[in-house]
Amino acid sequence: VTTTGHPDAMPLPRVRDDVxxxxxxxxxxxxxxxxxxxxxxxxxxxxxxxxxxxxFTRSAVIAAFREAYGDRVxxxxxxxxxxxxxAEFRRLGLFV
Amino acid sequence: MTHxxxxxxGRRPIRVRAPDAATAGAIASLVPGYAxxxxxxxxxxxRVERDPSGAWLARFPxxxxxxxxxxxxxxxxxxxxxxxxxxxxxxxxxxxxxxAVVNGRxxxxxxxxxxGKSSLALHWSLSxxxxxxxxxxxxxxxxxVHPFKRLFSVHRARLAACGLGSGxxxxxxxxxxxxAWFDPATxxxxxEPAPVxxxxxxxxxxxxxxxxxxxxRPTALAALTAGAMPSGAGGSQAFETALRLTASASTLAxxxxxxxxxxxxxxxxxxxxx
Numbered sequence: 001v002t003t004t005g006h007p008d009a010m011p012l013p014r015v016r017d018d019v020x021x022x023x024x025x026x027x028x029x030x031x032x033x034x035x036x037x038x039x040x041x042x043x044x045x046x047x048x049x050x051x052x053x054x055x056f057t058r059s060a061v062i063a064a065f066r067e068a069y070g071d072r073v074x075x076x077x078x079x080x081x082x083x084x085x086x087a088e089f090r091r092l093g094l095f096v
Numbered sequence: 097m098t099h100x101x102x103x104x105x106g107r108r109p110i111r112v113r114a115p116d117a118a119t120a121g122a123i124a125s126l127v128p129g130y131a132x133x134x135x136x137x138x139x140x141x142x143r144v145e146r147d148p149s150g151a152w153l154a155r156f157p158x159x160x161x162x163x164x165x166x167x168x169x170x171x172x173x174x175x176x177x178x179x180x181x182x183x184x185x186x187x188x189x190x191x192x193x194x195x196a197v198v199n200g201r202x203x204x205x206x207x208x209x210x211x212g213k214s215s216l217a218l219h220w221s222l223s224x225x226x227x228x229x230x231x232x233x234x235x236x237x238x239x240x241v242h243p244f245k246r247l248f249s250v251h252r253a254r255l256a257a258c259g260l261g262s263g264x265x266x267x268x269x270x271x272x273x274x275x276a277w278f279d280p281a282t283x284x285x286x287x288e289p290a291p292v293x294x295x296x297x298x299x300x301x302x303x304x305x306x307x308x309x310x311x312x313r314p315t316a317l318a319a320l321t322a323g324a325m326p327s328g329a330g331g332s333q334a335f336e337t338a339l340r341l342t343a344s345a346s347t348l349a350x351x352x353x354x355x356x357x358x359x360x361x362x363x364x365x366x367x368x369x370x
Contacts, residue, residue: 020332022339025313031321031335038318038335 012061012086013095014054021049032094039092041085043068048085052095058082102134103127103177106184109134110177113143122166126174128279129245129286130181141180144169178246182327188234188242189337190328191320195228195241196220196359198366201293202228202241204341205350205362206319212300215355216362218250221280222258223356225363226287234328239340240289248278292341293366295320296348304353308361316347 020031021041028046030039041049044065051061062078073081089095099120102109111134114120123144124131143155147162152169154161156176163169182190194205194213205216217230228241230248235241252274255261261276280286295316317338324334346365352358 018332020335022336024317024339024342027314029314029317029339031332033331033335036321036331038314038321040314 009057011054011057012048012052012082013090015049015052015089015094016096019094021046030094032092035093037092039094044081045085045088048082049089052086052089054096100134100140102132103130103181104132104134105130105181106186108138108184110180110184111138111140111142112173112177113140115145119144119166122170123173126170127177127181127246128281129243142173142176144173174247179327181246182232182244182325185234186328188236188328189330189334190244190325191233191235192231192323192325193228193233193320194220194230195233195243195287196225196363197228197287197290198225198293198363200290201366202233202287202290203294203296203362203366204228204233204241204292204320204345205296205298206316206323207298210300211298212352212355212358213298214248214250215254215300216298216359217248217280218254218258218278219356219359220363221248221278221283223359223363224284226284227280228287228290232325235337235341236289237333237337237340239291239337239343241292241341242289243286245286248280249275250278252276292345294348294362295342295345296350296362296365298358299349299351300355301351301353304351306354306357306361307351308365309349311347311349313342313347316345317342 018033022029028041030041047064048061058079061082062075065078099114099117101112101114101120101124112123114123145153147153152163152166154169163172194217195202205213207213214230217227221227228243229246232244232246233241234244252261255276255278297311297319320338320341321335324330348365350358
């Protein structure tokens, strides 16, 4: 994963259409029908997920996070969390 | 004169033609929960005959099979009927689980072979709870769990410990590891479809103490999804159904050494619907 200095350098990748994301208690679960694997996503990772359409940038995720949770997490930490989530989705083969 | 036995779960009955009434009765008793009569001129799925040597022939569309004894024939037919009945209900998710209904809600026990599912189901039935199955249950898209009415296969020694049978096969041999059938209809019967109240991962430990802990809902969901059998609806439908099953259920991890104690503990964990 390339971490750029600016969160808007490039749009986030697009997740596969066949992977199903559903809420479950305080977390979210993503079911991959190809591998029949279930992945548990915390709310931040789920927020990243819904922005992985190939259109949104990291700034959009940060704005959505701020709207939901306020200013309690610094922007550089948020960018690291977003990049970690994207790297994990990529490792799991969840992107197009 | 031949005798027709039909087993109905899905739309089309599975038809077995027997050479006499006694054999037809024995075949019907293999899966009594689905046995009945059939009309119409559909071809038979299996035709049972006896050859001049006294052996049994089962004629399938795919070919014939020969069995020296009636017991061997019945064992093969029970397996075949199980597969065909499951194949007639592919709109449902087939789950490797034991289950019973308590206070109108289902308790499901998940676990690999040897984890004690059949023993739990036996004790639910003996304790008066209508059961959903000892190894397979079925779930529909609305989140209701349906019974799969296959007889329980239980060690003779366990049945004997419950006061059922002598613990020895009918032929008098001392093979107490042999298994025998238990028909839940002789006790509390089969359950009506019900929503799920408890999903539990269970594990039998020889001489182990009863231990009940919380299981995370995602872990229960993963176990249910992984427990979907290829004979039924799979993939995303299995996942969505499992999600509905776990959505309002208590999710538990249970280790036990005494099945009777564990069965009651799980039954008590089911709360009535609001």
